[in-house]
Amino acid sequence: xxxxxxxxxxxxxxxxxxxxxxxxxxxxxxxxxxxxxxxxxxxxxxxxxxxxxxxxxxxxxxxxxxxxxxxxxxxxxxxxxxxxxxxxxxxxxxxxxxxxxxxxxxxxxxxxxxxxxxxxxxxxxxxxxxxxxxxxxxxxxxxxxxxxxxxxxxxxxxxxxxxxxxxxxxxxxxxxxxxxxxxxxxxxxxxxxxxxxxxxxxxxxxxxxxxxxxxxxxxxxxxxxxxxxxxxxxxxxxxxxxxxxxxxxxxxxxxxxxxxxxxxxxxxxxxxxxxxxxxxxxxxxxxxxxxxxxxxxxxxxxxxxxxxxxxxxxxxxxxxxxxxxxxxxxxxxxxxxxxxxxxxxxxxxxxxxxxxxxxxx
Numbered sequence: 001x002x003x004x005x006x007x008x009x010x011x012x013x014x015x016x017x018x019x020x021x022x023x024x025x026x027x028x029x030x031x032x033x034x035x036x037x038x039x040x041x042x043x044x045x046x047x048x049x050x051x052x053x054x055x056x057x058x059x060x061x062x063x064x065x066x067x068x069x070x071x072x073x074x075x076x077x078x079x080x081x082x083x084x085x086x087x088x089x090x091x092x093x094x095x096x097x098x099x100x101x102x103x104x105x106x107x108x109x110x111x112x113x114x115x116x117x118x119x120x121x122x123x124x125x126x127x128x129x130x131x132x133x134x135x136x137x138x139x140x141x142x143x144x145x146x147x148x149x150x151x152x153x154x155x156x157x158x159x160x161x162x163x164x165x166x167x168x169x170x171x172x173x174x175x176x177x178x179x180x181x182x183x184x185x186x187x188x189x190x191x192x193x194x195x196x197x198x199x200x201x202x203x204x205x206x207x208x209x210x211x212x213x214x215x216x217x218x219x220x221x222x223x224x225x226x227x228x229x230x231x232x233x234x235x236x237x238x239x240x241x242x243x244x245x246x247x248x249x250x251x252x253x254x255x256x257x258x259x260x261x262x263x264x265x266x267x268x269x270x271x272x273x274x275x276x277x278x279x280x281x282x283x284x285x286x287x288x289x290x291x292x293x294x295x296x297x298x299x300x301x302x303x304x305x306x307x308x309x310x311x312x313x314x315x316x317x318x319x320x321x322x323x324x325x326x327x328x329x330x331x332x333x334x335x336x337x338x339x340x341x342x343x344x345x346x347x348x349x350x351x352x353x354x355x356x357x358x359x360x361x
Contacts, residue, residue, distance in 0.1 A: 009256070010278075013282050014281075016047045017044070017282040020286055021321070023041030024290055028304065030293050030297040031297075045144050049187045050188070050253050051252075052151070053187075053190060054192070058195050072336050072340050074149075076336035076339060077332055078148075081325075081328055084328045085291075089138065096299070122146075125146045129180070131180075141286055141289070141290055153173045154177075154185070157169035180237060183237060184241075187246060190249045194256045194257055198256075198260040217251050225244065226244040282325075284325020285322055285325055288324050296320075297313050
């Protein structure tokens, strides 16, 4: 992983998060249908899946080479943003419903009959298992975290365990995840394959491969993208699933392989810092923006298609999500240290060096 490749993938990661934001903002009930032609949210989520598989394969070979290190990093990464997102969603949903229930009704496809159960199932990533479909309040983007979390578990079992424990954990995890989540596992594994095979491409083919992948994606989207593929209707399949999911995943995977074999130009330091900073807030942006859009779409006066309403909702939701993410995401390291200390106490192991130094001082 070169510094240049890491920067370009960071730009892709933030771009995918921003695409999801704009896709949700463009709905009629939020912005009166501004950017109604733009529907790239699901495409962006599939990009996230490939990127996630690539990054997880990378860190498991370099920085997180033990099950403890890997597990603590994944738990801290998820819950450092999830817990604030749950609290924010519950608070804003309650206030928004009291002001104007129209943006929070079941007609928008979000069941709210058992909110406590929905939050509990979501907290343990069972919100998309088998035929279950629940969300933590009106936080629609959360659906994909159920997939990511089980991919983390399955990958850990395959890489860090051996013999019967590996088989047992893989079977139990697969049964808990259910067929819907397993159906998109190949897309995530494409990212893992990219990390393993990135050096197998002749360097002179890097640029042509990048160009072909971009041209292929643009052509598919120009002719209708996922609408070109049949979408089977079944509760056993991921939402809006079609064969396009695998086609797009393959294009993204090949695109990254191409990038890994290109001499990428580096921008100036200030621009690099900006990209790194925005990428560091991408998970928070992804998980926090939807409750903010719903809330500001409710409380900002005026018609959704009014210019002032559109500008205020866009700015407040995007600025609020990025601002909160900048405060929340740095807490990941502190949470990981706390989890490590708790794990060592539970297992009767000596405290981590940092904790031991704090006690001595």
